[in-house]
Structure formats: C-alpha cells, structure tokens
Amino acid sequence: MKKVALFDVDEVLLEMWQPMIVAFNKYFKTHYTFKTFPIVVRDFDKNRDKYKDFAFYFMQSDLFGKLQARRGMKELIHQMQKQNYDLVVVTASSPLPTFAEKRRQNLETEFGPVFRKIHCVGSTDKTSVIRHYADQYDLSLFIDDHPYTVAQSVGVVTAPIWQDNIVRRPYLNKITKPMYIARHPTDILTIATHLEKQR
Numbered sequence: 124m125k126k127v128a129l130f131d132v133d134e135v136l137l138e139m140w141q142p143m144i145v146a147f148n149k150y151f152k153t154h155y156t157f158k159t160f161p162i163v164v165r166d167f168d169k170n171r172d173k174y175k176d177f178a179f180y181f182m183q184s185d186l187f188g189k190l191q192a193r194r195g196m197k198e199l200i201h202q203m204q205k206q207n208y209d210l211v212v213v214t215a216s217s218p219l220p221t222f223a224e225k226r227r228q229n230l231e232t233e234f235g236p237v238f239r240k241i242h243c244v245g246s247t248d249k250t251s252v253i254r255h256y257a258d259q260y261d262l263s264l265f266i267d268d269h270p271y272t273v274a275q276s277v278g279v280v281t282a283p284i285w286q287d288n289i290v291r292r293p294y295l296n297k298i299t300k301p302m303y304i305a306r307h308p309t310d311i312l313t314i315a316t317h318l319e320k321q322r
C-alpha cells in the first residue's frame with residue numbers, strides 16, 4: 124500500500140507562535156504573551172496589509188530561520204518513515220527570494236533530509252498540491268493547524284487532520300465538515316494505524 128503524509132510547517136512541524144511573539148513585541152514595542160496573542164492573530168487574518176512589513180521583518184529574522192521542531196514531532200516523523208510513509212511538506216510561500224531555501228535548511232536541521240518534497244505555495248494552491256498526491260496514493264493524510272485549510276482537504280485526502288492549536292481554536296466552531304483532531308503528534312500515528320487496518 125502506498126502511503127503519504129502531507130504536513131504544514133508552522134505550528135505543525137515547527138513551533139512558530141513563541142518566536143513570532145518575541146519578534147512582534149520587539150518590532151511593535153508591545154508586551155503580548157502566548158495567552159493574549161490570539162487577539163493579534165484574529166486581527167491579522169482580517170487586516171493582513173497592516174502586518175505586511177512585520178511579516179517581512181519576521182521572515183528575514185534569524186528567529187524565523189531557526190524555528191524548532193514541535194514537541195513530539197521528530198519522534199513522529201521518524202516513526203512514519205520507519206512505517207514507509209512518503210513525507211511531503213506543503214507550506215505557505217513568500218515573495219522573499221530566500222524564503223524557500225531558508226525553510227528547507229530549517230526543516231533539514233530539525234528533521235534531517237527526510238522529506239520527499241517541500242512545496243511552498245499560496246494558500247489557494249495548497250489544495251491542488253494535496254489533490255495531486257492524494258490521487259497517487261492509496262492512503263493520504265494531511266495535517267494542518269488551521270481548521271479552514273484542513274476543511275479544504277475534506278473529500279480529497281483519506282484523513283484530514285487538524286492539529287489542535289490554542290490560537291486557531293476559535294475558527295473550529297465555524298467548520299461543519301468532519302475532520303480528525305490530533306491533540307498530540309502521537310494521535311496522528313494512531314489515526315493512520317486505524318485507517319490502515321480498515322484497508
């Protein structure tokens with residue numbers, strides 16, 4: 124059986140909020156914490172232009188180039204590799220010319236050269252990349268921390284999986300499509316094993 128796992132990067136493979144909050148406070152001279160930052164994220168989702176300069180600043184920072192693996196992710200990736208999953212990354216793109224290379228280096232430092240392909244694409248193109256893989260494999264998983272993006276993969280992949288994330292939780296209430304929820308990276312493997320048994 125051909126199996127593929129498609130991963131988002133920020134807040135799925137790599138931890139992003141914490142370093143972003145540090146950069147944000149430095150840039151805007153604010154004092155946000157992990158608890159209060161969701162207010163900023165909600166505003167960002169409505170007024171992206173307002174934060175454009177900050178986004179460039181953050182993406183060019185050393186912090187962004189050295190994001191760390193989320194807890195339990197290295198173990199999950201290692202385990203999935205052992206179980207013959209093809210591992211693919213689907214992440215957002217940026218007009219910055221160094222962006223894709225920075226991402227690749229960051230991912231390779233944290234996980235090793237384990238990913239078959241790293242796609243940096245606009246959010247609307249994520250679904251077409253996911254569809255491309257889902258069509259070629261018997262079993263496909265897609266893991267993202269944004270419920271809206273996961274919702275777009277429902278009916279496309281075998282298992283659309285929302286990686287629980289406190290900042291993104293408010294968005295879940297607006298989703299009616301069925302999706303799996305991973306509270307911890309090990310849940311992803313449990314979902315995968317369950318589906319494999321059904322085939």
Ligand SMILES: [Mg+2]
Binds near residue numbers: 133134135
């Ligand atoms: Mg993400």
